[in-house]
Amino acid sequence: MEFFDFGTIFFLVAAIVIFFQLRNVLGRRTGSERPPFDPYSARSGKKNEDATASENVVSLPRRKGGAEAESVYAAIDSFAAPGTDLNKGLRAIRDADSSFEPKSFVEGAKMAYEMIVMAYADGDRRTLKNLLSREVYDGFVAAIADRESRSEKIQSSFVGIDKAEIVNAEMKGSEAHVTLRVVSELISATRDGGGEVIDGDPETVAEVKDVWTFARDTRSRDPNWKLVATEADD
Known part of the structure; x- marks a missing residue:
């Protein structure tokens, strides 16, 4: 019995020593990861890793200049000519939101455009509420309710988007606003209660042809953009 107790203690101590040695060699993770989701701005795996690492590092602010500043705006300069109002607006948004990248934004906006168009046709208020500002949502819902009151239905098939381009970008206080001109193809017909x-x-x-403006508060932890204005492009 004494030999059993001594052996048990010996192996327990050895296990504890090995555990601490492994922890020192391999390190350990602290904090919690927050998986990002943003239908309008791409998040690459590399950015996720950088975000996790930054939670464990205290960084001192430093001035960006020269080549470093140019690399920050490289994606924007390749998207809009430097010196133009559009370039300046996109740079201002990039300064306020380091995750902003115009090409990824356009791809996300195209997805949102299709979702909104089809949700409106289907009368899907829940989807619209997640993608529209309060003012735009109220307008869409009023139009849907008016249509339903006459027992009318919209039959739509989304064919695709031929063109989507950013035509304006600006900061309004802490809010980033990006306006796109979208040219799409759609099969749509409205039928009355009798199916005619x-x-x-x-x-x-x-x-x-539409001109839509999306916005988000850059101070918010919510990465999602919402549609805040619409107009037909004649």
Whole structure:
């Protein structure tokens, strides 16, 4: 019995020593990871790793200049000519939101555009609420309710987006605003309560031109952008 107790203690001490040695060699993680989600701005795996690492490091602010500053704006300068109002606006947004990248934003905005167009046609208020500002949401819902009161339904098929380009970008206080001109193709027809077509054509692909503005508060931890203004592009 004495030999058993001594052996047990010996192996327990050895296990503890090995554990601490392994921890010193391999290190340990602290904090918690927050998986980012942003339908309008791409988050690469490399950025996720950098974000996790930054939680464990205290960085002192430093002035950006020369080549370092140019590398920060490289993606913007390749997207909009330096010196233009659009370039300046995109740079201002990049200064306020280090995750902002115009090409990724456009790709996300195109996805949001299709989701909003189809949600409006289907009367999907829940989806619209997540993608629209309060003012725009109220307008869309009012139009849906008016349509429903007449027992009308929209039959739509989204064909695709031919063109989507940023035409304006600016900071309004802490809010970033980006305006896009979108040219899409859509098959759409409105039917009355009896199923008769009263607007559009269920067999024809129509070109639709819109100018939409998306915005987000750069101070918020919420990375999502919302549609804050719409207008037809004649």
